[in-house]
Amino acid sequence: MLHGPAQDSGPDPASGYKTRLGVVMFIIYCVVYAGFVFTNVLTEGKAMQTIVVAGLNLAVVYGIGLIVFALVLALIYNALCTKKEREMASAGPRGGKA
Amino acid sequence: MNLHGTPLSIAIFSLFVAMVLWLSYFFARKAKSAAGYYAAGGQIHWAVNGISFAGDYLSAASFLGICGMIATLGYDGFLYSIGYLAGWIVALFVVAEPMKRMGKFTFTDALDAKFNSRGIKLAAAISTLVVSICYLIPQMNGAGSLVEPLLGLPHWVGVIIVGVIVILIVSTAGMTSTTYVQFLKGGLLLIFSTILVGFLLVRGLSTEPPSLRGAAGESLLSVPEQTTEAALAGEGYVLAHTAGDLLKFTQNGAVSWYKKDADGTLWKTQWEGAGLVNGTPDGLLYPVGRIKQIGGMSAEAAAKGTGRLNMVNFLATLTRDDTRIEQWHKKTVFDEAGVKYAVYYPKTVSGTDQMKPGVKFKVNTGWEKLNFVSLMLALFFGTAALPHILIRYYTVPSPACARKSTIVAIAAIGFFYVLTLFMGLGAATNGTVNPADNNMSAPLLAMSFGGVLFAIISAIAFATVLGTVAGLIVAASGAVAHDLMDRYGGMNLTEHQKVKAGKVAAFVVGIVAIVLGIVFRGVNVSFLVGWAFAVAASANLPAILMLLFWKRTTAAGIVASIIVGIVAALGIILTGPAMFAGPYGLTAEDAWHPLGQPGIISIPLSFLTLIVVSLVTENKRVAE
Secondary structure, three states, X not given: OOOOOOOOOOOOOOHHHHHHHHHHHHXXXXXXXXXXXXXXXXXXXXXXXXXXXOOEEHHHHHHXXXXXXXXXXXXXXXXXXXXXXXXXXXXXXXXXXX | OOOOOOHHHHHHHHHHHHHHHHHHHHHHHHHOOHHHHHHHHHOOOHHHHHHHHHHHHOOHHHHXXXXXXXXXXXXXXXXHHHHHHHHHHHHHHHHHHHHHHHOOOOHHHHHHOOOOOHHHHHHHHHHHHHHHHHHHHHHHHHHHHHHHHHHOOOHHHHHHHHHHHHHHHHHHOOHHXXXXXXXXXXXHHHHHHHHHHHHHHHHOOOOOOHHHEOOOOOEOOOOOOEEOHHHHHHOOOEEEEEEOOEEEEEEXXXXXXXXXXXXXXXXXXXXEEOOEEOOEOOOOOOOEEEEEEOOOOOHHXXXXXXXXXXXXXXXXXXXXXXXXXXXXXXXEEEOOOOOEEEEEEEEEEEHHHHXXXXXXXXXXXXXXXXXXXXXXXXXXXXXXXXXHHHXXXXXOOOHHHHHHHHXXXXXXXXXXXXXXXXXXXXXXXXXXXXXXXXXXXXXXXXXXXXXHHHHHHHHHHHHHHHHHHHHHHHHHHHHHHHHHHHHXXXXXXXXXXXXXXXXXXXXXXXXXXXHHHHXXXXXXXXXXXXXXXXXXXXXXXXXXXXXXXXOOOOHHHHHHHHHHHHHHHHHHHHOOHHHHHOOOXXXXXXXXXXXXXXXXXXXXXXXXXXXXXXXXXXXXXXXX
């Protein structure tokens, strides 16, 4: 039996662009996430108890911030990928389906 | 904890299970082909798939485990929320679209798309099985915890009920029914968790919340007794044994355990051991978790409560340095006769300490720092390597749909994880924590708002377990029937035979999960899932990433990295402190090493193995 994808979605000329964009965004998030981990490790937790805004400490603000930041990056990534897919689809008859 | 199901909770629970089984039956007709059984025919809409991702992912670990850990340990539990969500970034930016392009039914298909190697088929299938079983243990354990108060049944009965229902679901319908069960459950979990947090904020904070008052407004607070050794001696208590800061006293043959503070104060504990609970054969542990002092308020005002709070004020009040919260911790000790006891003792912490990392995951010594980094590494890299998450990329029609469904998942899961902080802290301050099993903290918080909300939340949590277990068993059965029997074993099964083999495999994996779920009773489910993430990140992720981004990767390199990743991660876990203090029945000090989380060693080791073996085998190939 064949071992290809369950559904053939056709060629995807934007895949190279999307891969590069994904790696860049992944690195950006990695740096911010590592910042959280190493701020805690290097200050032995002391920096995390600093009140930064509205009575909330760095641990809470940074933690919730990481969750919100992930969503913001994801939306930017999707917008850029969708734009590129449309451009490539309209550029030639061999454009991939989105 | 004296908890019994009401007719209402049993009725709502039964309704949910019936609905799940009906969905399963309804979609059974779509599972005739292998593509239907393993990948829902690749025709699920991306938005439905996104919420189903959330349903798959927001398992017992997220809802029960994280809330329970926050309820007992404060901010440390929230570290899991942060790490679990961050893992989706790896899934979205690096794995989603390529996995969809390369694979057919399983993670092994994608990994083996380039090489067509029997070794990869075998190693990846074993990895899928191991990770799925590691992930199944906490789900089954969580199911047992839920059933105890919901239906008034023992833990082991709950585990068996889940096992049987899931085997029934998976062996009737496969991925299509699993997807719709997850969609329904993911959506309901988000809605009712939001409602629960809304109720909590309207109630506000109080040192004597309504949940701790009787019908006539009297206080039901169970305040731990505070005394001294001299006072106890005066009452005829005899010090029988000292286990660190825990002291065992006897008085006319009756046992009591006390926790000694640095200033000599003794606190009466709760304990289980020698067939007794708090001193009697049919004794009960009383629920714990309260705010002792609200920063900036007098004792009288704090007893009346803050009234309605917004989300920021709720967290800010709990963060104040003059707020005091009573946490309950557990220690396993042996007395002078070698009898094992689980002792639960109170510890008052300031808001500052409650709301920062450091109760469970301390970062003062080198080992502690290593453990913390290791945990955060495994959570970050584990998500994108979980087989039951990866197979969901094959249920949508295109790579773009895979991407969009991942973004829906990030939005839904991220929102839920913010709520976990409120539900956990709510349980910690409303007297709704079972000291022996903190997994029920969120449902018990719901119980403090009435039986209906408790029944609905518990039923959703149970459906959560059902859905996640079903997804895991589909992944594991795919590994056996599709990867091992058909592709590795070269049995050339027909479509019908492959579906049948998958169902038999689902039955066997289900039985294994039931047994392990009973063995691991009482261990926090999120902590257990952390291990599954570590094994997945060590075994699968190096292979996926290097295959995508390093052209010199060879089949032998992939096989070696998967095997080394599994062995290293499992080896460190099985010889570590949590296993010795838990299932082995010893103490954490007996462990071979102090490392609780394997990721910091096993993930780089797996990467290194892949690189070295690939370079060696590539050179051999070139030489030949």
